[in-house]
Amino acid sequence: MSCYVLHRVDPDLNMARFYRVEVLSDLFGEVVVERRWGRIGGRGQCLVASYPSTALAEAAASSLIHAKQGRGYRPAA
Structure with a gap:
């Protein structure tokens, strides 16, 4: 079916998070x-x-991805 992976990385905040749907x-x-x-x-x-x-x-997955992108998550490379 489908899999979406997002990352949010900010070295200044020591932040390296992932979100997978x-x-x-x-x-x-x-x-x-x-x-x-x-x-x-x-x-x-x-x-x-x-x-x-x-x-x-x-x-539902699309809605979750859209909400996370609004919080600074970007598609993983």
Whole structure:
């Protein structure tokens, strides 16, 4: 499906964060949006939400990405 990875790096603030949003199917056939965030190089934290359709999951993922970009996150190279 789709996977988006964003980074926010600011050496002055000792900040090196990542935010990953992935739309995928789980073992039961449902569409889920998995969010993972934390310090670059670490495992981070994870949150999973299920949606009734792929279109709704993609819209939710797009909304999350847009919100993070508003806070200074940029696509990873």
